[in-house]
Amino acid sequence: MPKLRFSISMSLDGFIAGPNQSVQNPLGEGGEQLHEWALELEAWRKAHGREGGVVNASTEVMEGSLKNIGATMMGRNMFGGEGPWGDDPWEGWWGDDPPFHTPVYVLTSHAREPLAKEGGTTFFFVTEGIESAYEQAREAAGGKDVHLAGGANVAQQYLKARLIDEMMIHLVPVLLGDGERLFDNLAGDTVELESTSAVEAPGVTHTTYRVVK
């Protein structure tokens, strides 16, 4: 059966972005350290149209995480803004050829026409909440899995609704001390997980969990 798969980079102390996030610095202070392991990979650079990069134990993990994905979901901040969108709305962080190569369902409070990009990525803006977004994404995925790309707020909503099947945490060995926590707002919700793999790689430990339902 197709799965909802969530993956994200997190510091050992639980942050997915550092303090003082802004439009100029969406990762917050120190937050760029959470993504260094990915940015140096040949596999990542290729997917983003760049040359060079290394091959290491993270390569297979990254390739696996992109396999069998038919649709993507994300929060509005990850797309690039909160709306309302206006007449000539900003087209987000992701450039002309976004790395998703699938339909992308953006959770937002403000309706907007779909935004088609190169390489098979079209952003659809969903205002009816997480269950509707997942329904649409699942339908678009045509039997493949749906990837939840972030951020924290949307992930928390899907966790509370017990909709996530598999969670991959790229655990980065740094303590940021402050910032945006991945697992926040979950008081009263104990979630049971089953560890399915742990892969040590340069600058990151990739841990995968099945959510016990």
Added chain:
Amino acid sequence: MPKLRFSISMSLDGFIAGPNQSVQNPLGEGGEQLHEWALELEAWRKAHGREGGVVNASTEVMEGSLKNIGATMMGRNMFGGEGPWGDDPWEGWWGDDPPFHTPVYVLTSHAREPLAKEGGTTFFFVTEGIESAYEQAREAAGGKDVHLAGGANVAQQYLKARLIDEMMIHLVPVLLGDGERLFDNLAGDTVELESTSAVEAPGVTHTTYRVVK
């Protein structure tokens, strides 16, 4: 050179105890799940004078974490109380034959005579703060390493002071949602770590870090 080694079990969302901790339930709601991996081990049961138990990938990790330890430090709550101690003070959680088998330096605000137990464990009560405790422990350790056993508050103080050399986090696949966070009160302190090993075992992933100074 002898090291200060800290080890603790933590949920994937960063808690070392669940919500609503009390004297009756020091681990808080759901907190017992963080220790199941250890309690089922033959190595743990033997060290605590019990029979039975299993041998698995955690065994070597636990044996390694006990090796070359010459002294132990802990916070007052981990010993078993805050003081003032009174004339007939409680002797703490750890019974007649505590599992430490070394001198144990307890950080507290209230002076108290040393408390000698069976099997080589004597509790010393230190009121002069973390640096004095570490100095005394290092001296007692006679060239071996010092083990910081917890809890969170004391660990945060040693992290801030940049005194911890090695940190072993037993990462348990559960989201507790609420409780006592290991890495709290560290805003403004970015700590850089270097991952030195990750071992997947039943119900836990053991991750070890060197603190970059």
